[in-house]
Amino acid sequence: MFIHVNHAEYIEEYKVRLFFNDGATGIIDLSSELYGEIFEPLKNIAFFKSFKLEGHTLAWSNGADFAPEFLREHIG
Incomplete structure (x- = not known):
């Protein structure tokens, strides 16, 4: 099964509640993942909050996204 958000x-802050197609749900804290050129802008909370679901995962207008499998593995 392919995992989709x-x-x-x-x-x-940098926490998002996620609901997956396999029935899993949980909260992920992405604060420790916001490093590197593409993710640095997400440190701005207003920009971080502007995420959309695109390609079955979280994505931002600057091209940043996280693989849905990564998100699924790290929900708490």
């Missing part, structure tokens, strides 16, 4: 809700 079906829905995402901003919680606080």
